[in-house]
Amino acid sequence: MADEVPKVEEMAAINHTPPKTGWMDTPAVIRPGMYCYSAKAKPLNIVGMPNGRDWDPIEEDWHLPENWMEIVLEGLHDRLHRFRSLQLFMDVCVRCGACADKCHFFIGSGDPKNMPVLRAELLRSVYRKEYTLAGKLLGKMVGARKLDERVLKEWWTYFFQCTECRRCSVFCPYGIDTAEITIIGRELLNLLGLNIDWIATPVSNCYRTGNHLGIQPHAFKDMIDFFVDEVEDVTGVRVNPSFNRKGAEILFITPSGDVFADPGTYTAMGYLILFHYLESMGLDITWSTYASEGGNFGFFTSHEMMKRLNAKMYMEAKRLGVKYIIGGECGHMWRVIHQYMDTMNGPADHLEVPKSPITGTVFQNAASTKMIHITEFTADLLRHNKLKFDKTRNDNYNLTFHDSCNPSRGMGLLEEPRYIIKEMCNHFYEMPEGTIREQTFCCGSGSGLNAGEDLELRFRGGMPRANAVKHVHEKHGVNTVACVCAIDRAALPPLMDYWVPGVQVAGVHELVGNALILDGEKERTEDLRFEPLAGMEEE
């Protein structure tokens, strides 16, 4: 045996770096925990998406249509002509690497194809082969390659490992928005029926019933009624929301996650409490059981699907005859509203520029979309001293604030949530610079990736965010992450459970609901989670 032990020098000479192949020669590995289940035929067929079929990503044969290559290349050609931004993004990148280490998936995994520059190269390499002389003549030497099945599978793998969060774009000196490249990549995949189930089914549900979960109007109302009972238990006051009420001044639309999934439900109770509080001051607002979804998974599918689902909100506003829309705490809904709605379905001339009935503030920032974020509305109320509240009711919460990617980078909503939190809570601590505001780290689960089957992907992508939370947890005893996004509220609790146990997640309007002092309320001893308030533990 002893003879078989290598000598010290031999052992020391072993190269421990695994052999590497160039990225073009390294095929994508699709393995459990890292991918989302494929879209089935039915949800695609319902909304008229092409080539719907049942297929399995880990099988060799994806049952692609025979002319799949032609479909993709024609699709690319069409989009290059329709979207000047795409043409620019294909041509202008100088591969400086500024974006390379900014993606949470790359930071968490070390997989080079998660570097935004390389993710874009997946598509750009095919573009070069098809559209540039150098690419046609010199091929691989100039980063060009032919489209084949292996390339297609690589696209599918990595365009569904991007949350379209746009952190990389903040650092690009040319302003290349890699999220837009992912968006186009997914559109091309969708031409072949290659969506994921976690996106396709919510899209189909939203198209049929008005929300991602397929909740029908009566069940949607039942769920809100459930919250009405809960609010009464906590506050002693029975709130009285209205549904589908024609002639109301304002339509309220929030992501269905707030109605369906904890801890978003506590945020929904917060909205109900706020609206009740303001009723006697002149707020005239209604919920809709048809436009019962603020989220828009069409955004993760194609421009056309995004437009279609966005239109439902505005059609419902028109049907009810409201003046404008207030939107709840949602993430990507706001990127759609702020950056796409106006040229897709806007301007919303059948509505009026939002004006707070309580303060008289006119929200000129929403002059065209006629839709304001609820934190803009509430921050304005606080600024004008229109709310009575007891912030000690949130004393059990040591808070930090996670800027959700889309409201922060997609619409510049940075101050309003912080302003509300600081007014409503005594204990607030920012996470470190470089992890908040425009540079915020994604939860790792956005753009339709918050499924259950890809938990490893989500946890490695969410690691940089969790790492910053861990810092304030250890330094300041932070026990709650506040946020203004329903996907965050669904995705962050398990992420925290893994990386920073002991930290929970709350919506900003949950904190508002806790603190607001309602006329006729009973002595408040519990918060909206039925947890005792600070100092009430023994009672």
Next chain:
Amino acid sequence: MDLFDIIEKRQGRILDKWQDRVLSTYSPDAYRLFKHKNDPFANPVGSTLKKGLEGLLDLLLGEGDVREKAVDLLEDSMKVRAVQDFSPSNAVGFLFELKGVIREQVGKDLPNLEERPDWSALDSKIDAMALAGFDVFMECRERLNRIRVNEVRNLSYKAMKRANLVCDLSEIPDDPDGETVN
């Protein structure tokens, strides 16, 4: 000269080499980030692993039960490795790399290293650390699976509850004279 004394004297270099080998298990692009970027928030993986290895090397050179103490020191690093593209053996295997690094760094000064009794003591300590590493890795994987199961269970149960389809035990009073189901 005692092996442990030499290691202590060259601790900085040994640590650097060990970190190097561990971070080389990633792609060259990732290595650049993980190894060289010092901001722990821009480079959480590299920072976590480097800090973990530093603590473990201190532990090996100190007194006391390595296996028990290594568990805490390994937790953060193993959480990272448990969600990355590693087989269990590769995820934990970096702990054994220390043997090679030490051989390389002290081998020339201490001939017949493997026959020395202090090598055998060190060898056992590293093995104990690796066994702890495997326990922690498994705990992380199990935590991952527990979270996965809880997510599904909570979602479906709470949906049924809100739809008034269930009456669970929490709604039955604790008072034995209260309303109970017989």
